[in-house]
Amino acid sequence: MVAFGKYLQRKQIEEWKGYYINYKMMKKKVKQYAEQIQVGSQHPRHVLKDFSRMLDTQIETTVLFMLEQQGLLAGRLTKLRETHDAILEQPDISRIVELRESYRDVGRDLLQLLKFVELNAIGLRKILKKFDKRFGYRFADYYVKTRANHPYSQLQQVFKHVGVGAVVGAISRNLHELQENEGSFYSIYDQPVLPLQDPVVEAINNAVDKLTFSTNFLNFLAQHALIMQDDLQTPSEDVIDERTYHFNSLLLNLGNTFLYMVNTYIIVPTADDYSMSLGAAATVCGVVIGSMAVAQVFSSVYFSAWSNKSYFKPLVFSSIALFIGNLMYALAYDANSIALLLLGRLCCGLGSARAVNRRYISDCVPLRIRMQASAGFVSASALGMACGPALAGLLQIKFKFYKFTFNQSTLPGWVMAVAWLFYLVWLCISFKEPLRDTEEQEKTNPNETTSMTDRVESSRVEEGLRKPLLITSGIKPNLSESPEDEEECDESEESPEDSHTPANSFRAAYRLLTPSVKVQLLIYFMLKYAMEILLSESSVVTSYYFSWSTSSVAIFLACLGLTVLPVNILVGSYISNMFEDRQILLTSEIIVFLGILFSFNLFVPYTVPQYVISGLIMFVAAEVLEGVNLALLSRVMSSRLSKGTYNGGLLSTEAGTLARVVADATITLGGYLGRGHLLNATLLPSLVICIGSIIATCCTYNSLY
Numbered sequence: 001m002v003a004f005g006k007y008l009q010r011k012q013i014e015e016w017k018g019y020y021i022n023y024k025m026m027k028k029k030v031k032q033y034a035e036q037i038q039v040g041s042q043h044p045r046h047v048l049k050d051f052s053r054m055l056d057t058q059i060e061t062t063v064l065f066m067l068e069q070q071g072l073l074a075g076r077l078t079k080l081r082e083t084h085d086a087i088l089e090q091p092d093i094s095r096i097v098e099l100r101e102s103y104r105d106v107g108r109d110l111l112q113l114l115k116f117v118e119l120n121a122i123g124l125r126k127i128l129k130k131f132d133k134r135f136g137y138r139f140a141d142y143y144v145k146t147r148a149n150h151p152y153s154q155l156q157q158v159f160k161h162v163g164v165g166a167v168v169g170a171i172s173r174n175l176h177e178l179q180e181n182e183g184s185f186y187s188i189y190d191q192p193v194l195p196l197q198d199p200v201v202e203a204i205n206n207a208v209d210k211l212t213f214s215t216n217f218l219n220f221l222a223q224h225a226l227i228m229q230d231d232l233q234t235p236s237e238d239v240i241d242e243r244t245y246h247f248n249s250l251l252l253n254l255g256n257t258f259l260y261m262v263n264t265y266i267i268v269p270t271a272d273d274y275s276m277s278l279g280a281a282a283t284v285c286g287v288v289i290g291s292m293a294v295a296q297v298f299s300s301v302y303f304s305a306w307s308n309k310s311y312f313k314p315l316v317f318s319s320i321a322l323f324i325g326n327l328m329y330a331l332a333y334d335a336n337s338i339a340l341l342l343l344g345r346l347c348c349g350l351g352s353a354r355a356v357n358r359r360y361i362s363d364c365v366p367l368r369i370r371m372q373a374s375a376g377f378v379s380a381s382a383l384g385m386a387c388g389p390a391l392a393g394l395l396q397i398k399f400k401f402y403k404f405t406f407n408q409s410t411l412p413g414w415v416m417a418v419a420w421l422f423y424l425v426w427l428c429i430s431f432k433e434p435l436r437d438t439e440e441q442e443k444t445n446p447n448e449t450t451s452m453t454d455r456v457e458s459s460r461v462e463e464g465l466r467k468p469l470l471i472t473s474g475i476k477p478n479l480s481e482s483p484e485d486e487e488e489c490d491e492s493e494e495s496p497e498d499s500h501t502p503a504n505s506f507r508a509a510y511r512l513l514t515p516s517v518k519v520q521l522l523i524y525f526m527l528k529y530a531m532e533i534l535l536s537e538s539s540v541v542t543s544y545y546f547s548w549s550t551s552s553v554a555i556f557l558a559c560l561g562l563t564v565l566p567v568n569i570l571v572g573s574y575i576s577n578m579f580e581d582r583q584i585l586l587t588s589e590i591i592v593f594l595g596i597l598f599s600f601n602l603f604v605p606y607t608v609p610q611y612v613i614s615g616l617i618m619f620v621a622a623e624v625l626e627g628v629n630l631a632l633l634s635r636v637m638s639s640r641l642s643k644g645t646y647n648g649g650l651l652s653t654e655a656g657t658l659a660r661v662v663a664d665a666t667i668t669l670g671g672y673l674g675r676g677h678l679l680n681a682t683l684l685p686s687l688v689i690c691i692g693s694i695i696a697t698c699c700t701y702n703s704l705y
Helices: 004-011 014-019 023-039 044-089 093-135 139-148 155-160 162-177 199-210 217-224 235-244 247-265 271-277 282-306 312-335 338-350 354-364 367-394 411-430 437-443 452-465 483-492 506-511 515-536 538-545 550-562 564-578 581-599 608-636 648-673 675-699
Strands: 399-401 404-406
Touching: 014 044, 023 044, 023 093, 044 093, 044 139, 044 162, 093 139, 093 162, 093 199, 162 199, 247 312, 247 354, 247 367, 247 411, 271 282, 271 312, 271 338, 271 538, 282 312, 282 338, 282 354, 282 515, 282 538, 282 648, 282 675, 312 338, 312 354, 312 404, 312 411, 354 367, 354 648, 367 411, 367 550, 367 564, 515 538, 515 550, 515 581, 515 608, 515 648, 515 675, 538 550, 538 608, 538 675, 550 564, 550 608, 564 608, 581 608, 581 675, 608 648, 648 675
Parallel strands: none
Antiparallel strands: 399 404
C-alpha cells in the first residue's frame, strides 16, 4: 500500500499542482507543533489557532480554484450552446456528432474536477486524523462542526456542489436534445428518469453522490436505524445494485419491520388481564411480554448468520414462526394454559427478523436511496410501536365461534396471525431474492471488468469521503516518530481499524469496541430498560392506582409511540445543528434521570398528571437519547463491524433486547412485593443504571466523539 503523500503526488494533475492541499507541509507542521509543545515553546491554544488558520487557507485555495474551473466549464457550455442553436436551425449530422463529443469533453473535464475535490477531501481527513492522533485532541470534531454550517466557511462549498449541479444539468439537457427524438413532444423536464443515460453523465452523477455530505433529518433517521455501512460503493458496484434492486422486496422488508413492532406492543395493554384470566398474577405480564425478547436474543444471531446466504428464506421462516406463535397465544385462553401462552410468545420472538431487515437495506438497496430506506426502517418501527397499542384499544369486543373465544385478550393473537398469513402470501408472490456477490461476478462480462490495479487505485481515490471526517483516534501524543515513520504511519494507520475482515464471534466483536463505544452501548441498555419498564408495567400500574380501562392504557401507549417521529424531526433538523452530540447525549441522560425520579410514588398520593407527565418526559428524553446515541455509534464503530454475522447492528440489537429481558424479569420479580410496591421496586434499578450511565459518560466526556 502506497503512503498517501506519495499517492497524492502521483495522482495530481500537473497544471493544478499549486491548488491541491499541501499535505506534506501540514504533516511536517504537525510534527513541529508536537516538538514545540514538548519543550514548552508553544502553547496548545496557539497551536490550535495556527493550525486552524492554516487549514482554512488551504481549503480556501482549493475552493476558489474549484469555482474558477467551474466558471471556465460554464463559459465553454455557453459557447457550445450558441453552436447548438445554430445546428438546430440547420441540422447537420456530422456537426451534431461533433457537438455531442464536445459536451462529453466538458463532462470528462468535470469528472477531473470532482477527482480533484476527492483527493483534497482525503488529504483533509487524513491530516485531521493525524493531528488528533499526535495531540489527543478532538480537533476534527471541533473543526468540522464549526465550519460545516457557517455561512462564511469554505468547507461547505466542497460538499454542496451547487455549481456542479448546474454544469451536470446543462450537459445532460443538451445531450438529450441532440438525441434523435422525432415525433416526441416531451422535453427532459417531462421525464423524471431518462430511459438512456449518457455514460459520462452517469459517471458524473456517481461521483457527485460520493461527495454528498448530508446532515439533514433523513440522515439522522438513517443513523438512528444503525444500519452499518462498510464503505460507499464504487460506480460499478452501484450499477449492480441498480440492476438487482427490487422495490417490492424493500416494501416487504419494511412491512416485516412494521408488523413485528405491532406484534410486540399489541399485547401490552391486555397482558395483565390475560395472565389473571389463566390463574396467574397480574405481574406475570412481565414474563409474557418479555418472553418474546428472550427468544429474540437467540434469533438475532441465527437470522444475522442466515442473511449471509439468503433474505427470502429467513423472512419466510419469520412469517411462519410469528403466525404459529400468535395462534398459540390466541388458543391459550380456551386451553386455559399459561404455558401455551408463554410458548406462543417465545415462538413469536424466534421469528424476529430485524437483523435481516437491517442487513437487507445495508446490502441490497442502492446507495442513492439507502438513506431513505434506512429512515423508512425507523419510521416503520415507530409507526408499529404506536399502532400496536392503538389496535389493542379497538379490539374491545367479545364473542364465541365454535369452541374459540374472541375477546380483548385473544383478539390480538388472532388479528396478528391473520396479518402474518396475508404477509406470507404477499412475500411468496412478490419478493425477489437479490443476487449474491458470486452470482453477480459470474454474470459480469469480462470485457467490462477493470483490472485489479485500477480497482485498488480507484478505491483509494474514493476512500476520502467514504469515511466521516469525525474519526476516533488515540489520545496520547506520539513524539517519537521519524519522518520515515510518518510515511509508514500513513500507510498503516487504518489497517487494523479499517480491515475488511468481519468479526467472527461475539468475543472478536467485543475486542473491537473502544471504551467510548462501550459507554454508548451501556447508554443504549439503560434507555431500553427504562422504556420497557414504563411500557410493560403500564397496564398493571394504571389499573392499580387510577383504575384505567384497557382503552385508556392503549391510548396512553399510542400517544407515547406517536411522539417518536416528531421528536426525531426536532432533533435531526434543529437540535443537532445547535449543540454537540455529546452535549445532547449528557443532557438527555439527565432528563431521563429526572423523569424516572419524578415517577416514584413517595410522600403524596399518586396522581394521573404525575404519572403521565413524568412518563412522557422520560420516554421523550429516551427517544432523543436513542437517536443521538445510535447516530454516534454508526459513525465510530469499527468498519469490521459493518459486515458479517457479528455486525454492529446485531450488537446494538442484542444490547437492547437484553435490556428488555431484564426489565420484564424485574417487573415479574417486583410483583412478589405486591402491586402497591411494584412501581418503586421497578423504578429503583432504572434509577441506578441511569446514574451509572451518567457517571460513565462524564468520565469519558472529553474523549468521547
